[in-house]
Amino acid sequence: MVRRIWGCILLGFCCLCYADGLTISVSHGQTIHTMVANRTIFLADPSVADLTTNNSNIIYISAKKVGTTTLYVVDLHGIVEMKTPIHVVNDVDELKEAISQIAPHENIQVVSTASNNVMLTGEVSSPDVAAHIEALAQNTMTNQGGSGGGGGKVLNFMRISKPAQIYLQVKVVELERDISHWLGLNDWSALYQSGSFGIFAASTMGIGTAAQMAAGAAGATTTTGIGSATWNINALIDAMDQNQLLTVLAEPNLTAMSGSKATFLAGGEFPILVPQGNISGSTTVEYKKFGVFLEFVPTLIEGDLINLKVRTQVSQLSTENQVELSGFLVPSLTTRTAETTIQQHSGQSFEIAGLLQNNIRDVIRKIPGLGDIPVLGQLFKSHNYTENKTELVIIVTPYLVKPSDQPLATPLDGISLKALDRTAYNHLVPNSYIME
16 A cells, blocks of 8 residues: 555656656657556657657657657556657757857857757857858758758847948939940940849949940959059049039938848839729829839948848839829839849949830920929939930949947037137037037
């Protein structure tokens, strides 16, 4: 009787030990002790793990693949002695060791889940370190049959201790087509074909043909030149602007965190009438955007190397397929989209050209008010553009910027002026007041 009581107590203690289940890595094993030797044991899903026993009180569990199953132990009377969840997860010991070798000073935690995922948490010093660790985790899971084999994913929850910020300097310019003669390019149209997207590095403008320039654009450097002379592309644009060789239509400056999105719209909105189905004859006004829409996603890779995803969408008003609603003509939209990914160092530039089709010039004459929209309105008013003598070009230069650790100050900070001098200064400079 005493032995039976002690057996029940030990059985209850054993069940409590495994109440939360067991977690085993793939290709690893675990032993489970039971109180009854003569019993029936089985797994709900034998494809996840194997079990063996030597008719003693010990059960050997070996993990086969990522997943979850349940171990049942039933005694001779059909009573369930034990019901224990078995969680099989990826083996992350190898990954932890590899991370400690390539990034010994980073605080990274690696957790494997029963859903075949690996979570990366902690804080790293730079985005390129985070990218290397994530790539290492992806490769390790693939070798284990996880990501790409078993559907598992690497969940990146790592934080950057000092997040990188990318400053995008954008110049929207109207460029003279015959400027190729000044630059020594014989075939400018090969580079800027109206109506076709072109994205390339704006750096190798030298003596030669535009086709040669386009072919070498992928390996371009950050400057332009003729012979041995070189310029920074933005300085060259400013010089051309001063000499009326081009017109700068807009200079938006965008700043985005590494991996975040920055957008810019050169265009406007036009109203359309939308009938209301529930009220007879009732309409509302809805505004649709049109123009040149740019979307940038800059990501700092390593050092000052920036990976830049560029998405360009051009929506042009068209008189084709226009409809009439309540006596008003509503123009249609023609939309074209291009996406690309480029890599360049901080301070290097690339250009986007050939955005607008030739028929936009006919649309300008047919649809009033296009000359009043921001940025593109000035282009549409240009006589040279309507005469097909100029081209719309967008030049983008990303810069890696870092916030200052020291408080920023103006040149006037810390200046102490006498009352008379302060009064005179405030009188000479309206809306500026210097206090002691």
